[in-house]
Amino acid sequence: MTEPMIKLTIDGELLEVPAGTTVMKAAEKLGINIPRLCYHPDLSLEGACRVCVVQVEGFNHFIASCSQQVWEGMMVQTNSPQIRQARRDILELLLDNHPKDCQTCERDGNCELQRQAYRLGVRERLFEGKRKQYPQDESSKSVVRNPEKCILCGRCIRVCAEVQGVQNLSQHGRGFNTVVGPANLGPMDESACIQCGQCVAVCPTAAFLEKDHTERVWEALSGAAGKKHLVVHTAPAIRATIGESFGFPLGTPVTGQLVTALRRLGFDAIFDTNFGADLTVIEEGNEFLKRLNGEGPLPLLTSCSPGWINFMEKFYPEMIPLASTCKSPMQMTSTLIKTYYAERKGIDPKDIFVVAIMPCVAKKYEAARPEQLLSQGETVTDAVLTTRELAWMIKSYGIDFANLPEGEYDRPLGVSSGAGDIFGTTGGVMEAALRTVAVKLTGEELGPLVFEAVRGIVGLKEATVSIGGQEINVAVCDGLTHAKKALAYIKSGEKNYHLVEMMACPGGCIMGGGQPYPPFEMDVLDPELAKLRAKALYSVDAHKQLRRSHENPAITKLYEEYIGEPNGEKAHELLHTHYQARMPRGIR
Amino acid sequence: MSHCCQVSTDNWEDVKAKCLTALPEDIVNYIDDHKGDEHAESNLIAILHRVQRHFGYLGQEQMNAVAQLAQIPLAKVTGVATFYHLFRLQPRGKHVISVCMGTACYVKGAEKLSQRLMDELGIHYGETTKDGMFSLDNSRCLGTCGLAPVIMVDDQVYGPVTPSEITIILEKYIKQPRAAAPKAALAVQ
The missing domain is CATH 1.20.1160 (Paired amphipathic helix 2 (pah2 repeat))
Structure with missing residues (x-):
């Protein structure tokens, strides 16, 4: 059935759009971008900021174009002098209740409020009055909440509820005193927050930011507190996104420049978290094959995503026995740096400083997890930089990233297969695991490489893969509302999955809470953005000689020299962990 | 499973x-x-x-x-x-003091009364003193504009009240914690 078409006029131009289209969307068809702040195409409508108002003939008040649907014969003006003045007034009022610290704000140059203020021609501050003043909440290990910078657009509330199903944020109080925050406006650390950082990603200002780790990395680089052996490793998704911060087109892999930039910053060894990803495939793959053999419960839920792990511990603690006990690739890599690598190099692990470059905000919390510390209580990962933080450090240092020669990761923890690369996108962990599982199950060295059914940005993907005569039911979830769906199926017994990949962020790590803010014309949750970034990872994978994790010679050597058997005693000591129910319990 | x-x-x-x-x-x-x-x-x-x-x-x-x-x-x-204004997040004190913020009372200095109450009690609107004795609220017009500015303690209206009289009113309740209500109000007959 085709939608009935509606004819309307926007700025004197006649056009036809399907019924139900909003004025804002209709204007976009004419190439007119109406300014907006609270609006987000992938979230529900809020209609809070009023920046998108337009003039409609026959009405003596302005109408919010984001939420108003078109009607037959509607006459819209998007740019009359009155409407321009009204928008400017609205924005001025928002700014008057906002700190005047653009030059020193972390979002400077990348702030939607600032951008709209410039666009609408706000050139002076007319009102000096009462302004909201609240302390910053730094209690969380990952997310910093600064209510002073909040413009009450409600995007964070919506992403937390609608995309992640966490529902940890809400408006408290009313009118001038409204504050967005977790229950009771208590500390984030004591809330149901799972630290995925999607609130940071969608915030138009700096009301939510990641916890800063750049200071401690600068300090380590300077050697001020005693020279340490500085090791860095970079997550699979970084190579696909950091180029965006330096003018590369979306979806351009920049692995080589990334390595060189890190070397210029002064790191002594540059490894690849992909190595940890390959190792995860071996450990998790073995765990899976064991469970498939009846030794342990099914389905196996993957454990790479710290946002998902936090979610499981707070919202679905009864699912803990299903989760893989594997540490994440970041923690595996860091652990090996402070054990295997340290021993080989003859360096005391206390003299090694490990920095992980992650697309993720929750990794900052994961690094500090008490159950993942070394025997003497030291962290294995000493600092976690988000992609944004690293991009800023590179710029701050003055490195001309775009024109750098391409460098190579160091050995041995910099050697990785293409399976490791695709860990950064939804479906990638599954595909990587299946590549190895297929070989192990059939005994044929050349098993299938591409599992198209688990690729793509669709939320919950399900497939049945036939390997060596065995039917394996897999599910891939990205975005925790989709994980909720899969968990409900598992609980009710409606679906009989064997292996389920869980990633907290919609699209996977490439769309993580620590990734670069997208360019002006794109939105943070845009599936097109996810597709472009994923394409970069699939192309890196396709161009590699090694495509399966167990083919990685550095991994084989690691088992021979150091770990012994996958899932063996030493493997459990170094590469596995455990989980526990955590409070407060989240509402599903 | x-x-x-x-x-x-x-x-x-x-x-x-x-x-x-x-x-x-x-x-x-x-x-x-x-x-x-x-x-x-x-x-x-x-x-x-x-x-x-x-x-x-x-x-x-x-x-x-x-x-x-x-x-x-x-x-x-x-x-x-x-x-919502009517939900309270703290226990109510034994006595609830309400400052009228209606137009007449406001013009006649209700703001000063509320400031005095906040200073004396050490609490803001919606809060209760540590000893559980008083809660402080503000209200819209209480309908006794002729007595403006007025405050209400439990069911008793006082007006017109000057800031210095606040102390005297509070004293009554502190001294007679068990009394249901003081017998005579300042100016209300």
């Missing part, structure tokens, strides 16, 4: 048991009875009213219990509780 776990990692029974002790049975039953409703979340305000009627205010523990038992996110519960 095809093969289930031996050791339960679920904490729901513990969480639930704790919540059940935080609320009286009739409220728990009310929550249960309405759980299956279409738009069950819209019962939140009705539940909170019942909690406030029973306890006199909405305590953290009670709100948390409501959230878990009704399966409504705690942030939403506290968001609603802080939005």
Whole structure:
């Protein structure tokens, strides 16, 4: 059935759009971008900021174009002098209740409020009055909440509820005193927050930011507190996104420049978290094959995503026995740096400083997890930089990233297969695991490489893969509302999955809470953005000689020299962990 | 789950048991009875009213219990509780003082009265003194504009009141904590 078409006029131009289209969307068809702040195409409508108002003939008040649907014969003006003045007034009022610290704000140059203020021609501050003043909440290990910078657009509330199903944020109080925050406006650390950082990603200002780790990395680089052996490793998704911060087109892999930039910053060894990803495939793959053999419960839920792990511990603690006990690739890599690598190099692990470059905000919390510390209580990962933080450090240092020669990761923890690369996108962990599982199950060295059914940005993907005569039911979830769906199926017994990949962020790590803010014309949750970034990872994978994790010679050597058997005693000591129910319990 | 776990990692029974002790049975039953409703979340305000009627205010523990038992996110519960003027988040004091902010009282200096009360009691609107003696509120017009500016302590109206008289009024209640209400008000006959 085709939608009935509606004819309307926007700025004197006649056009036809399907019924139900909003004025804002209709204007976009004419190439007119109406300014907006609270609006987000992938979230529900809020209609809070009023920046998108337009003039409609026959009405003596302005109408919010984001939420108003078109009607037959509607006459819209998007740019009359009155409407321009009204928008400017609205924005001025928002700014008057906002700190005047653009030059020193972390979002400077990348702030939607600032951008709209410039666009609408706000050139002076007319009102000096009462302004909201609240302390910053730094209690969380990952997310910093600064209510002073909040413009009450409600995007964070919506992403937390609608995309992640966490529902940890809400408006408290009313009118001038409204504050967005977790229950009771208590500390984030004591809330149901799972630290995925999607609130940071969608915030138009700096009301939510990641916890800063750049200071401690600068300090380590300077050697001020005693020279340490500085090791860095970079997550699979970084190579696909950091180029965006330096003018590369979306979806351009920049692995080589990334390595060189890190070397210029002064790191002594540059490894690849992909190595940890390959190792995860071996450990998790073995765990899976064991469970498939009846030794342990099914389905196996993957454990790479710290946002998902936090979610499981707070919202679905009864699912803990299903989760893989594997540490994440970041923690595996860091652990090996402070054990295997340290021993080989003859360096005391206390003299090694490990920095992980992650697309993720929750990794900052994961690094500090008490159950993942070394025997003497030291962290294995000493600092976690988000992609944004690293991009800023590179710029701050003055490195001309775009024109750098391409460098190579160091050995041995910099050697990785293409399976490791695709860990950064939804479906990638599954595909990587299946590549190895297929070989192990059939005994044929050349098993299938591409599992198209688990690729793509669709939320919950399900497939049945036939390997060596065995039917394996897999599910891939990205975005925790989709994980909720899969968990409900598992609980009710409606679906009989064997292996389920869980990633907290919609699209996977490439769309993580620590990734670069997208360019002006794109939105943070845009599936097109996810597709472009994923394409970069699939192309890196396709161009590699090694495509399966167990083919990685550095991994084989690691088992021979150091770990012994996958899932063996030493493997459990170094590469596995455990989980526990955590409070407060989240509402599903 | 095809093969289930031996050791339960679920904490729901513990969480639930704790919540059940935080609320009286009739409220728990009310929550249960309405759980299956279409738009069950819209019962939140009705539940909170019942909690406030029973306890006199909405305590953290009670709100948390409501959230878990009704399966409504705690942030939403506290968001609603802080939005509505009539929900109280602190226990009420023995005596409730209300400053009239109607136009007449405002013009005649209600602001000064409220400042004096805040200074004397060390609390803001909506709060209760540490000793549990007084709560401070403001109100719209009390309908006694002829006596402006007025304050009300429990059911007793005082007016016109000057800031220095605030101390005298408070004294009465501090000195006679058990008395139902002082016999004579300042100017109201």
